[in-house]
Amino acid sequence: MKRTSQFLRHSISREDRADGAILLRSTHGLGPVVDKTSDWLHGWAKEAPDRVFLAERSGAGWREESYSSTLQKVRLIAQSLLARGMGADTPILIMSGNGVDHGLLALAAQYIGVPVAPVAEQYSLIHGAHGRLRQAIELLQPTMAYVVDADQYGEALKLDALEGVEIVASRPGNIETVTTFDALLQGDAGVDLDAANGQVGPDTVAKILMTSGSTSAPKGVLTTHRMMCVNQTQLADGLPFLRDRPPRVVDWLPWNHVFGGSHNFNMMLANGGSFYIDDGKPVKGLFDRTLENLSMVTGSLVFNVPVGFAMLRDALEKDAALRQRFFENLDLLFYAGASLPQDVWQSFEKMAIEVKGEVPLMTSSWGLTETAPATMMQQEPIGRSGVVGVPMNGVTAKLIPDADMRCEVRVKGPNIMPGYYQDPEKTKEAFDDEGYFITGDAMVFVDPDDVNKGMKFDGRISEDFKLLTGTWVRAAGLRIEMLACLAPLAADLVVTGQDRDEIGLMIFPDRDALAAAGFTLEEEDGALTCPKLLSEIHHRLNERSGRVSGSSTRVARAIVLAEPASLTEGEVTAKGNLNFRKVLTGRANLLKRLYDDAASGIAKL
Structure with a gap:
């Protein structure tokens, strides 16, 4: 081939x-x-000035920024940041998702050694996730925060944690206190931009990337120019x-x-x-x-x-x-x-x-x-x-x-x-x-x-656990196998059984797949209870049970959860992955039900 x-x-x-x-x-x-990300930008702006670097949808077509226009705008924005006295100790919080202005601001900050800290846009757009946003703000203590649309992000911008932080928006809406992104593009010829860029080196922090915080408050990963350039x-x-x-x-x-x-x-x-x-x-x-x-x-x-x-x-x-x-x-x-x-x-x-x-x-x-x-x-x-x-x-x-x-x-x-x-x-x-x-x-x-x-x-x-028998269960590999076994009914699942005598599953269903397969979606106390669905799961678990041996891989029971995993409750990380610990603790009543042989709504071998 x-x-x-x-x-x-x-x-x-x-x-x-x-x-x-x-x-x-x-x-x-x-x-x-290379020593820093601006070395790449300068190199390509010279070698291929008209080539498109960044583009985003705009109406029926694309807004495109070439390497030369990117460098020009990055330098103007960097001048504006430098004129504000910004440097290594004044991080910029980026609250919006991917976008051309997001990219330009990040490169401009890196150009003069100002760390940028992008956070998941869901933390700003979903009311129940504002606690995660507040944690990031309190850790970072940013000097500036960027959003693409001040009206869209208006609720998050009112957080008391952002008091005193300069808000920049590409679309400022009706909020007069917001700095427009166009204002940053005015630059400031009174600063020595090249000298500032010359001070940036491999050990300069380019980004502070927030971890998902699955077991504790999120941590900020110091990401240097060396790390990114070497990679x-x-x-x-x-x-x-x-x-x-x-x-x-x-x-x-x-x-x-x-x-x-x-x-x-x-x-x-x-x-x-x-x-x-x-x-x-x-x-x-x-x-x-x-x-x-x-x-x-x-x-x-x-x-x-x-x-x-x-x-x-x-x-x-x-x-x-x-x-x-x-x-x-x-x-x-x-x-x-x-x-x-x-x-x-x-x-x-x-x-x-x-x-x-x-x-x-x-x-x-x-x-x-x-x-x-x-x-x-x-x-x-x-x-x-x-x-x-x-x-x-x-x-x-x-x-x-x-x-x-x-x-x-x-x-x-x-x-x-x-x-x-x-x-x-x-x-x-x-x-x-x-x-x-x-x-x-x-x-x-x-x-x-x-x-x-x-x-x-x-x-x-950390995801591995022991059954009561002392047998280790390799949860990650088993989870992948069970997703294949239960496809397409299961969108995701959590493997259970720590300090219990059997392995179980807490299943987040694919509701579209269930509907397409003719399963009804009746529920009781947080679990789907359709007899036909539970019978199908029982059949698949039983069929698989005949092909495996040992308690470390045999799945003996399952429950289908009625409510999807919640970002606001921390059950889903910013990357979209399940936080297994949060699911198990937040749905302890359903976990208890899963191991109650007298309970209804479970599939048990």
């Missing part, structure tokens, strides 16, 4: 230490790294085609998250690419907008989460013209967040071959907000999902295996954070005595005898 994309072959050294730890390193050297060199070292021709994306992934806002945004900036902002999302009611955008512009790289790829697969199979446009210049399909279902993977391979006779590189990587993010990558072609690859150039991975060769992962390298904002205690806890960042993630070798085959993600150490 021919593939279009060039890649760097894995070449990993392995060191087995006397203390049981395994060290993995790439034998390839790290390529040249783009690591990515281009592994994927040389990024340097061969300017990449292009049509991308929706949120910029408050490290994947969309650092990995994807900077990949375009570092390689002279074009970032078309997709204002759709892979959810009902918004995915049609994504398809409309793709009918106008398609990318050479496509990044998405598995559910987004599944929806896109269905649309491409129905639309031959879109399918042709989508695949004809495609170099890379990159999934993140979870493993891509194998049937979806195979569908994309089949369509790619039909359109152009070859398959783009289909792959994934692994990393965290604290690692900028990419730290391991599967840069060689592979025929299946679920493999996150090997350490990238410049990274050392320290693996601490258990008796089953399931390895806790710790990492060291120039893309790793220096620490958490204003939190020396949490910073100290984050690193071991050798300076390795403790990720909390677990992995297993694809082939223990060949490290170049890569590794598979095997869940969070």
Whole structure:
């Protein structure tokens, strides 16, 4: 099967230490790294001034900013910030989602060493989530906050925590106290902009990215220019085609998250690419907008989460013209967040071959907000999902295996954070005595005898639990298996059983799938009680039970939750992932019901 994309072959050294730890390193050297993000912007504004860098929908078409216009506007905004006396100790809070003005402001701040702190727009737009926004404001103590539309974000702008903070809006509405974004574009010739830019270096903080706060108040990850610039060199070292021709994306992934806002945004900036902002999302009611955008512009790289790829697969199979446009210049399909279902993977391979006779590189990587993010990558072609690859150039991975060769992962390298904002205690806890960042993630070798085959993600150490028998349950892997077992009925689920004698499931249903399958949606005390639905779940669990052995993998009971996971209650993180602990504690009555053999509305083997 021919593939279009060039890649760097894995070449990993392995060191087995006397203390049981395994060290993995790439034998390839790290390529040249720029000092700061403005080096990329200046370089491409000189080499390709008229090429589109940032674009967003505007009416029937696109508002496009070239590299030269981006640099011009970034410098004017940076002048305005500098004239206000802003610097390393005056963060800018960005409360809105992806947008051209958001991107310009972020680059302008980075140009003079002012940290930007983008937060999930849901925290501002949903009343019940304002507590999360307030936590971020109290931690950051920003000098300026940006929103795209002051009327749309009006309720959040009235928070007492923002008193004294300068509010900037692209559309100020009727609020006279708001600074217009156009005012920032007036600049100020009285400041020495070039001197300020000259003071910015690899260790300057570019961003403060908020973690999801699943077990405590959110932490601010200090993200330096070095981290972001090194990471783009690591990515281009592994994927040389990024340097061969300017990449292009049509991308929706949120910029408050490290994947969309650092990995994807900077990949375009570092390689002279074009970032078309997709204002759709892979959810009902918004995915049609994504398809409309793709009918106008398609990318050479496509990044998405598995559910987004599944929806896109269905649309491409129905639309031959879109399918042709989508695949004809495609170099890379990159999934993140979870493993891509194998049937979806195979569908994309089949369509790619039909359109152009070859398959783009289909792959994934692994990393965290604290690692900028990419730290391991599967840069060689592979025929299946679920493999996150090997350490990238410049990274050392320290693996601490258990008796089953399931390895806790710790990492060291120039893309790793220096620490958490204003939190020396949490910073100290984050690193071991050798300076390795403790990720909390677990992995297993694809082939223990060949490290170049890569590794598979095997869940969070903290998500594992013991049954009453003392048997460990690897919850992350089991969750993925059960989602496949219960597809398409389950949109998501939580694996239960800690300090109990059986594994159970708390299922968040896909209501559209249930309706399409003819299941009724009657409920009782927070759970769906349709006998036909419970019977179907019982049948699938029973059928699976005959194929597995041992209490660590046998799922014996399930309950279907009537209410969706709540962002305002913290059951959903800013990244859209379930916060399992919040679900279990917030729905303790339903968890108790799940293990009550006399209760109604459960499926039990």
